[in-house]
Amino acid sequence: MASRWWRWRRGCSWRPAARSSGPGSPGRAGPSGPSAAADVRAQVRLGGSRPIPYINLVKHLTSACPNVCRISRFHHTTPDSKTHSGEKYTDPFKLGWRDLKGLYEDIRKELLISTSELKEMSEYYFDGKGKAFRPIIVALMARACNIHHNNSRHVQASQRTIALIAEMIHTASLVHDDVIDDASSRRGKHTVNKIWGEKKAVLAGDLILSAASIALARIGNTTVISILTQVIEDLVRGEFLQLGSKENENERFAHYLEKTFKKTASLIANSCKAVSVLGCPDPVVHEIAYQYGKNVGIAFQLIDDVLDFTSCSDQMGKPTSADLKLGLATGPVLFACQQFPEMNAMIMRRFSLPGDVDRARQYVLQSDGVQQTTYLAQQYCHEAIREISKLRPSPERDALIQLSEIVLTRDK
Amino acid sequence: MNLRQLLLHLPRYLGASGSPRRLWWSPSLDTISSVGSWRGQSSKSPAHWNQVVSEAEKIVGYPTSFMSLRCLLSDELSNIAMQVRKLVGTQHPLLTTARGLVHDSWNSLQLRGLVVLLISKAAGPSSVNTSCQNYDMVSGIYSCQRSLAEITELIHTALLVHRGIVNLNELQSSDGPLKDMQFGNKIAILSGDFLLANACNGLALLQNTKVVELLASALMDLVQGVYHENSTSKESYITDDIGISTWKEQTFLSHGALLAKSCQAAMELAKHDAEVQDMAFQYGKHMAMSHKINSDVQPFIKEKTSDSMTFNLNSAPVVLHQEFLGRDLWIKQIGEAQEKGRLDYAKLRERIEAGKGVTSAIDLCRYHGNKALEALESFPPSEARSALENIVFAVTRFS
Numbered sequence: 104m105a106s107r108w109w110r111w112r113r114g115c116s117w118r119p120a121a122r123s124s125g126p127g128s129p130g131r132a133g134p135s136g137p138s139a140a141a142d143v144r145a146q147v148r149l150g151g152s153r154p155i156p157y158i159n160l161v162k163h164l165t166s167a168c169p170n171v172c173r174i175s176r177f178h179h180t181t182p183d184s185k186t187h188s189g190e191k192y193t194d195p196f197k198l199g200w201r202d203l204k205g206l207y208e209d210i211r212k213e214l215l216i217s218t219s220e221l222k223e224m225s226e227y228y229f230d231g232k233g234k235a236f237r238p239i240i241v242a243l244m245a246r247a248c249n250i251h252h253n254n255s256r257h258v259q260a261s262q263r264t265i266a267l268i269a270e271m272i273h274t275a276s277l278v279h280d281d282v283i284d285d286a287s288s289r290r291g292k293h294t295v296n297k298i299w300g301e302k303k304a305v306l307a308g309d310l311i312l313s314a315a316s317i318a319l320a321r322i323g324n325t326t327v328i329s330i331l332t333q334v335i336e337d338l339v340r341g342e343f344l345q346l347g348s349k350e351n352e353n354e355r356f357a358h359y360l361e362k363t364f365k366k367t368a369s370l371i372a373n374s375c376k377a378v379s380v381l382g383c384p385d386p387v388v389h390e391i392a393y394q395y396g397k398n399v400g401i402a403f404q405l406i407d408d409v410l411d412f413t414s415c416s417d418q419m420g421k422p423t424s425a426d427l428k429l430g431l432a433t434g435p436v437l438f439a440c441q442q443f444p445e446m447n448a449m450i451m452r453r454f455s456l457p458g459d460v461d462r463a464r465q466y467v468l469q470s471d472g473v474q475q476t477t478y479l480a481q482q483y484c485h486e487a488i489r490e491i492s493k494l495r496p497s498p499e500r501d502a503l504i505q506l507s508e509i510v511l512t513r514d515k
Numbered sequence: 516m517n518l519r520q521l522l523l524h525l526p527r528y529l530g531a532s533g534s535p536r537r538l539w540w541s542p543s544l545d546t547i548s549s550v551g552s553w554r555g556q557s558s559k560s561p562a563h564w565n566q567v568v569s570e571a572e573k574i575v576g577y578p579t580s581f582m583s584l585r586c587l588l589s590d591e592l593s594n595i596a597m598q599v600r601k602l603v604g605t606q607h608p609l610l611t612t613a614r615g616l617v618h619d620s621w622n623s624l625q626l627r628g629l630v631v632l633l634i635s636k637a638a639g640p641s642s643v644n645t646s647c648q649n650y651d652m653v654s655g656i657y658s659c660q661r662s663l664a665e666i667t668e669l670i671h672t673a674l675l676v677h678r679g680i681v682n683l684n685e686l687q688s689s690d691g692p693l694k695d696m697q698f699g700n701k702i703a704i705l706s707g708d709f710l711l712a713n714a715c716n717g718l719a720l721l722q723n724t725k726v727v728e729l730l731a732s733a734l735m736d737l738v739q740g741v742y743h744e745n746s747t748s749k750e751s752y753i754t755d756d757i758g759i760s761t762w763k764e765q766t767f768l769s770h771g772a773l774l775a776k777s778c779q780a781a782m783e784l785a786k787h788d789a790e791v792q793d794m795a796f797q798y799g800k801h802m803a804m805s806h807k808i809n810s811d812v813q814p815f816i817k818e819k820t821s822d823s824m825t826f827n828l829n830s831a832p833v834v835l836h837q838e839f840l841g842r843d844l845w846i847k848q849i850g851e852a853q854e855k856g857r858l859d860y861a862k863l864r865e866r867i868e869a870g871k872g873v874t875s876a877i878d879l880c881r882y883h884g885n886k887a888l889e890a891l892e893s894f895p896p897s898e899a900r901s902a903l904e905n906i907v908f909a910v911t912r913f914s
Contacts, residue, residue, distance in 0.1 A: 216735070221742050279708060283701045285683075300682040302745055305704055309677060309711070309738045316715065316731035325722045332719040336712040342705055343594060 195502035195509065199239030202246070202258050203266060206238055207231050210267050213314040224295055224307040225314075228274050232290055237273055237371055238266035240399065240506065244392055245378040246499040247491070252383035254495075261322045262378045268331060269374040271315035276338045278308035283342065284429055327377045334370045341365030345431065355450075356437055360401070367407075368400025391490050398487035399507050405480035406510060408433035409473050412464065414514060427460045434479065435472035436463060442470045477511070484511055567909045568629065571902040575632040576654030595709065598702045606691050607699025608679035609706070616672065627671055627774050628664040630802065630906065634795050635660040635781045636899035637891075644786035655899070659721055659784045666717040666730065667777040673710035674737050678745070679703050726780045733776035740769025744829075755829055756842060759879075762834045767800065770807045775799035794893045798903065801887035806910045807831075808880040815864060815873045816913055825860045831879060836872025877913055884911035 207229045214225045245262035249255040280286075281294040282304050288294060296304035312335070319328055344362040375396035379389045411426050412435050426433050430453030432440075440446040443466045449459045467473065484507045491507075494500050602610045636655045650657045680703055681696050690696060711734075718727045743765045746755070757765075767775075778799035782792040811830035826833070837845040852863040867873065887907045894900050 216739060218739050218742060221739060279704050282680075283704055285697060300684065301700055302680045302682050303742065305677050305680050305707075306738050306742050306745070309674070309707075310735060312711065313731050313735035313738060316718075317728055317735065320724045320728035320731055323724045325719070325724060328724065328727055329719040332712075332715040335715050339705065339708045339712045343709070346598070346701075346705070347594065 193498065193502065195243065195506045196239055198498060198502045199242045200235075202242040202263060203235065203238050206235065206267065206270070210271060213267070213271070213318050214311065216310070220299070221303070221307060221310060224299055224303060225310050227295055227307075228277065228290065229270075233270075233274075235270065236403070237269045237374065240371060240396065240503070241266040241269055241374045241378055243499045243503050243506070244375045244395070245382055247494050247497055247503060248379040248382040248388055248392060250497040250499065251388060251495040252385070255382075259381055261324070261327075262381050264318055264322055265327070265331075265374055265377050265381070268315045268319050269370060271311050271318070272331070272334060272338070273370060275308045275311035275315065278304055278311065280342070282308075284425075286425075322381075324381065326380055330373050330377045330380065334373045337365040337369035341367075341369075352437075352440070352447075355432065359432070359434065359437060363401055363404045364397065367404040368397045371400035371403075372396035388494070391493050394490040395487045395503065395507075398483045398490065399510060402480040402483040402487065402507065403510050405434055405476050405483070406513065409435060409476050409480070410514065412467055412473060424460055424464055427454050427463050430454050434476035435467045435470075437472075438475040439463075439467045439470035439472035442466075442472075480511055484508065564909050567902070567905045568626075571629055571633055571906065574654075574898050574902050575629065575636060575656060595702070595706050599706075602695065602699050602702070605695035605699060606689075607696055607703070608681065609676065609699050609703040612676055612679045612703075616675075625668050626806075627777065628668040630774060630799065630903070631664040631667055631777050631781050632656055632661065633899045633903050633906075634778045634798060634894075635664075635785065637894045637897055637903060638782055638785060638787055638791060638795065639895070639897075641786045641788075641791075643788055657785060659723075660781050662717055662721060663726070663730075663777065663781055663784060666714045667773060669710045669714040669717070670730065670734055670737065671773060673707045673714065674741055676703050676707040676710065678741055721784065723784060725783050729776045729780045729783070733773045736768045736772035736776075740765060740767075740772070744769055755834075757834065758838050759831075759835055762829070762831065763804070766804060766807055766831075771800045771803040774803045791893070794890045797890035798887050801883040801890065802903075802907055802910065805880050805883040805887065805907065808876055808883065809910045809913070812873060812876050812880065812913065815868055826864065832867060832872040832876040834872075835875040835879075836867045836870045839871050839875070880913075881911050884908075 210229045211226050214222060214229075216222050216225075242258070242263070245258050245265075246256070249257065249259075249262075277289065278295050281289060282296045282301050285296075286294050287297050294304075295307055299307075319331055322328075341362050341364075344358065344365065372393050373396070375392040376389050379392035383389075408426065411423050411433065414423060427436070432450045432453075436446065436450065440450060446463060446466055449456075449463055452459070454460050454463055487507045488504050491500060491503050599609060599613050635657065639655065640652075650659060652658075653661075680700050681690075683693065683696060683700070686693065686696060714730075718730055721727070775796045776799070778795035779792045782795045787795075808831045811827065812832055814824060814826040814830075815832055840848070848866050849858070849863065852859045852866065884907045888904060891900055891903055891907075
């Protein structure tokens with residue numbers, strides 16, 4: 104375990120330590136001491152549910168590893184053209200799309216209802232312009248698990264349906280979130296609520312959710328149904344978590360990570376688990392898939408939160424400083440607050456006073472909040488890679504490894 | 516604090532005052548009915564809706580009143596109750612819905628759940644398929660069927676809450692501050708989603724994919740039905756240009772589908788065959804249609820209606836009236852009943868009552884009631900079946 108810290112410090116390119124995966128030699132002492140690293144590692148695995156002051160641990164580590172702090176989001180060590188399986192380097196998105204051709208057409212078929220305006224509203228985001236990040240992970244995971252199980256290069260229809268369902272559940276939650284946040288644009292176009300009004304937008308979200316549930320039921324597997332209905336509950340609970348706020352600084356971070364898991368990572372983690380259940384009977388594989396999805400999901404959201412500060416509106420397709428304007432204190436803000444305690448008052452009042460949003464943004468950009476959050480995201484990515492590396496080598500497995508790196512370096 | 520105590524405090528908590536809001540679903544409570552010429556009249560036909568319901572509750576073993584509230588008020592969600600409380604003093608519809616739920620719980624009007632329980636009991640265990648022998652059964656109803664009844668109520672309540680979302684760009688100054696409406700919308704969406712999530716989890720626990728598919732498709736129907744209801748803007752004062760058959764299709768979506776499919780699902784849980792499932796479906800569908808038509812007819816038959824009482828222009832009697840009259844003549848009548856852009860409902864009501872709309876609606880209600888009773892004939896006679904019959908008698912009763 105400590106060996107990984109060393110490798111990071113030397114800034115070498117990330118090679119999945121597949122062959123020698125294991126807890127790592129406890130003998131080698133890292134600069135920060137094995138116990139602190141172990142604690143953070145444990146925190147990362149548990150998703151921050153232990154009451155250790157997380158922020159302090161991370162700061163401790165980053166001060167001990169100065170190189171790490173200077174690694175900006177844009178530092179991307181290009182992976183070798185050869186992966187462990189020896190096949191040629193491919194873009195993971197292209198690889199994943201091979202199984203997803205016709206994804207949006209198929210989703211629209213699930214939304215086939217007679218009411219034309221409602222259908223139009225529900226189909227609005229299934230126009231092929233989204234990132235389709237979740238379906239791609241699902242498709243790649245399906246193949247990786249099938250190959251691991253019995254070298255099968257075949258993707259089951261039910262596994263492909265999970266990709267559809269994941270995208271539908273995600274979109275339904277987006278439609279509702281946009282009404283809740285009174286958002287006016289998404290993916291470069293007006294939101295459903297702005298065009299058709301809030302009443303109808305809520306119904307469109309409900310329709311997409313019901314269509315996803317029907318598709319889920321038709322797969323005919325009760326375990327898979329249980330796994331994915333958990334996502335629906337987590338999404339709602341995540342929103343509720345966002346409504347409330349915590350007084351205590353340490354609680355705030357754990358609260359933030361829990362919310363991040365429920366709102367973003369749960370869908371990816373459970374979709375991965377669902378395809379693994381369909382492809383392979385081994386519970387160890389199910390857990391690997393789940394852990395990969397969970398860690399990538401959290402990293403994805405952390406970077407999203409960073410991009411809200413560092414990118415400008417054109418690239419994102421939605422306005423930035425959006426989180427601050429909604430009164431949300433995300434990773435960069437929470438880290439910045441360590442350096443600038445005067446932010447506490449603003450956090451407590453959810454940036455509601457005029458000028459709060461701009462001041463908070465300035466504090467964040469002056470502090471190392473962005474770097475800290477990025478570093479944290481890297482840790483989650485590494486955990487994801489560690490997990491997925493336990494599967495049998497395949498182009499898809501390697502694509503999943505690459506994907507988690509892409510999560511770190513994307514700019515929209 | 517147990518559930519009952521919590522419910523005792525809720526009305527004050529929600530700032531409830533005044534008489535409970537009459538939801539479109541709730542039949543009139545003060546109809547004194549005389550027994551009309553009615554096929555299959557039971558000598559025990561009760562005179563009062565409440566009596567029907569409370570007898571039915573005894574048959575199924577416990578009051579069905581608190582179903583969807585139970586999860587709203589669970590520890591985790593005292594959050595929701597707190598958030599809804601912030602809406603006291605505003606005009607957001609969610610507050611009215613919440614109050615209605617509380618009051619209705621006392622009046623036991625969570626009808627769908629009750630019907631599902633009754634039909635489960637009336638059907639009993641499957642004579643053909645004995646694989647359910649190991650399930651536990653209380654008062655003649657399997658615990659999975661009880662769960663299903665609760666899930667049905669959850670779905671119904673979720674959409675009831677989602678119906679109360681407000682379009683922000685249609686707000687008037689009389690509606691109060693924008694901030695309140697936005698907050699109300701937020702809580703309404705989240706509460707509705709929470710109820711739906713609970714419903715989905717409950718469905719997953721039933722471990723029966725056919726049932727999940729049935730209820731999910733019922734939800735899809737319900738969403739479309741609510742969409743049609745909402746489509747008529749308040750300002751236009753025009754009935755949709757639809758005939759009665761389209762009206763029936765839309766009403767099936769918004770009122771019939773959930774109960775029909777839920778009754779069918781209850782049969783599936785007990786592993787009854789397709790024929791029994793279909794009969795249960797038919798009962799649910801026709802009973803729900805009668806119920807809706809009954810509440811639509813109420814504004815036209817009450818003797819002591821105040822002049823300011825409004826009615827829904829897309830209700831059964833009005834749609835039938837339009838169909839008899841023809842669209843153009845109907846539009847003319849609406850125009851004549853308008854004074855300075857405001858509709859004089861009393862005047863319009865007179866016009867409608869003078870036509871054939873109301874009597875046709877009553878006939879239609881009885882038609883559906885008959886179909887519901889027909890469906891019941893295939894169930895063996897029992898207390899539960901009689902209770903279901905009494906429900907039909909009660910909803911097809913007019914003074």
